[in-house]
Amino acid sequence: MSTMIRCISPIDGSVFAERPAMSLEAARAAVDGARRLQAEWAARPLAERIALVRAGVARLGEMNDEVVPELARMMGRPVRYGGEFRGVNERASYMADIAETALAPVVVEDSDRFERRILREPHGVVFVVAPWNYPYMTAINTVAPALIAGNAVALKHASQTLLVGERMVRAFEEAGLPKGLFVNLFLDHATTEALIAGRAFDFVNFTGSVGGGRAIEKAAAGTFTGLGLELGGKDPGYVMDDADLDAAADTLIDGAMFNSGQCCCGIERIYVVDSLYDAFVEKAVAMVSGYRLGDPLDPETTLGPMANVRFAKEARAQVAEAVAAGARPLIDPKLFPQDDGGTYLMPQILVDVTHDMAVMRDETFAPVVGIMKVSGDDEAVRLMNDSEFGLTASLWTRDAGRAAAIGARIETGTVFMNRADYLDPGLCWTGCKDTGRGGALSIIGFQNLTRPKSYHLKKA
The missing domain is CATH 3.40.309.10 (Aldehyde Dehydrogenase; Chain A, domain 2)
Structure with a gap:
């Protein structure tokens, strides 16, 4: 029998939503499916990827009347503040605006004898582990630029905001994103750690507690999987x-x-x-x-x-x-x-x-x-x-x-x-000490969601 992941509403202590935790096999199958779609997605023109991400964000915005009371019930933010779409749109739009420049090749030489350049290549499958406090904005920080850069994305959301990942994937697929490229995973801690330890992902971005960050680092130890960690603050x-x-x-x-x-x-x-x-x-x-x-x-x-x-x-x-x-x-x-x-x-x-x-x-x-x-x-x-x-x-x-x-x-x-x-979004979102490592948004955000690949072509 599978474990149930439950969202307990802070309003009255009732169970607002629940979903069965995926088995390790089912989760691997979903990630493998995203991986199979990733190369074709990365081969599509950058302009097409940008347009589809913009469309996904716009579709999410059309759901705002449902999102606002849903967030209130899941994590307690008053409806008077209207949800997070303004911030989601600002961040995703900025990253879309700078993508062409941020992902452009660095040309070192283009002469009769040599072509030398550095390109940015997507990691492959990016795993986003998002927190409950600003569940849409924190997720979009990585989801939007990762997709724009040519990655597939797997999203695991906090149990307190259980429905957010489900809704985000639905919005992007309804806007035309290839089904299965961006997947939502309902996972318990043990399955999450097993996937990371098994090299299911090529990059992991985690936002949460210091303890959670340590667990992610421990799971990734020896895999050489890239990590972005935004942890505590004071x-x-x-x-x-x-x-x-x-x-x-x-x-x-x-x-x-x-x-x-x-x-x-x-x-x-x-x-x-x-x-x-x-x-x-x-x-x-x-x-x-x-x-x-x-x-x-x-x-x-x-x-x-x-x-x-x-x-x-x-x-x-x-x-x-x-x-x-x-x-x-x-x-x-x-x-x-x-x-x-x-x-x-x-x-x-x-x-x-x-x-x-x-x-x-x-x-x-x-x-x-x-x-x-x-x-x-x-x-x-x-x-x-x-x-x-x-x-x-x-x-x-x-x-x-x-x-x-x-x-x-x-x-x-x-x-x-x-x-x-x-x-x-124009500046790198980063921290030091126990706040973690890495950086989101800005040009640096694109650099962290891709890897450099050098070309040294001798013509004569």
């Missing part, structure tokens, strides 16, 4: 003495609380120069106190439940540990009677925090943020770097030169100035 914001205080508070607090804090590059810790600290904290508390926690299907709700009870439990534990060690919570629980001790978790701002507390070190991934006072740039840089993670850092100043100089000292993948919690 992204900081730093508000300097010349910052636009209103803009900094609005953006950083939204970056900490949006999607119930369940964002890869969400703000999890904030450092504010001493001269602006009190005013910043006052604005932050006023903002968060005005949120409405509740049923994500209610258009008035601004803060939905956590996607899973265990995520909320971890956040509550971090807050409790911090308070016991001397941190002060500033958000009044009476404002959020909907907090039920389960998935519905009230937002919280903590002050008097230190880096001895887990809430300032470990990934929280919840609507909780700690705010610390700092004396200046040196202390802020030291604290921002005091982390096992390195995804993004958000700097608030009117001086771009100062931001660039501080950015050069921060161990991170992306440096923002006067913005946060945004993925720019």
